[in-house]
Amino acid sequence: MSKQENRTYSIQDLATEFHITPRTLRHYEEQGLIAPQRQGQTRVYSGADRARLSWILRGKRVGFSLAEVGEMLDLYDIGDGRQTQREVAENRCRERITALKAQRDDINATIVELEGFCDLLSNLKRCEKTGQWVDTTTGEIMSSFNPE
Amino acid sequence: MSKQENRTYSIQDLATEFHITPRTLRHYEEQGLIAPQRQGQTRVYSGADRARLSWILRGKRVGFSLAEVGEMLDLYDIGDGRQTQREVAENRCRERITALKAQRDDINATIVELEGFCDLLSNLKRCEKTGQWVDTTTGEIMSSFNPE
DNA sequence: GAAACACTTGACGTTAACGTCAACGGAACA
DNA sequence: TGTTCCGTTGACGTTAACGTCAAGTGTTTC
Secondary structure, X not given: OOOOOOOEEOHHHHHHHOOOOHHHHXXXXXXXXXXXXXXXXXXXXXXXXXXXXXXXXXXXXXOOOHHHHHHHHHHHHXXXXXXXXXXXXXXXXXXXXXXXXXXXXXXXXXXXXXXXXXXXXXXXXXXXXXXXXXXXXXXXXXXXXXXX | OOOOOOOEEOHHHHHHHHOOOHHHHHHHHHOOOOOOEEEOOEEEEEHHHHHXXXXXXXXXXXXXXXXXXXXXXXXXXXXXXXXXXXXXXXXXXXXXXHHHHHHHHXXXXXXXHHHHHHHHHHOHHHHOOOOEEEOOXXXXXXXEOOOO
């Protein structure tokens, strides 16, 4: 059904693909974020491991700590737990969503502000009159400059 | 023109308002992110300092390091520099915007996925058939569970 | 069968972003 | 005038997330 159901990956395979180092993968394993099979001593990663890694890295990109990523992954695993466990998981999950939305708002605000500043830089003509840069959050003047 | 043009703030004022510690403010000063006036030894923060702090903290919330925040603030200050300086600033700025948009995409994807998982938790009935949780990024099965 | 690889496990080093503590200074008040 | 608050400057401690060795174990390759 899937494209390649049971492919496996070496530590270097995943490291190269996701632009990280083998050390990083071992570190994630030490932290209990991922647990590949072994062939003797050598780690063998499955497709599910790869998906987990992808999740971990995206979690990192959005600002989660490894501990937080671990907690989120645990939530998935709790999916098959008892009713109360599931409710706890759902609440933690919704909290995260709320936090992420707030973070998205911060990012949007920053983008707007930086774009405004960029436009101001690329086209000073339109701002010769004011020559001031005002923070959109507080309405305070952060700095001023003199157009030529 | 502004509401309260020339108010000042003590280190504790700002610490309390922004839910940080005085130590943090001193640290930001050590890193050259902010430079309040002095009355003798004591730091006296202006409205502009407050705006700067607000910017710093939002930068942190969106995932900037202190060094990156410092660089961004420098860009603002370069606004009044020479033409070439300004072009450099604008490029760096646009790079940042691109990165922020990518980050926003990551956040949106994470929100979608978490919301899907939340819904799955809160209403298992609809998933009794599959009982599997699939990563949206890779299409790989991350875990499975048994509905009651 | 020796060399070259890829992988392993320690274990110590590093950087960022503060926390924490000691020791001190000046105003304000009982 | 002594204590109680802010505030200050060192300076060392801490945590997270790896980096960076060293030293050893298999496997393929010439």
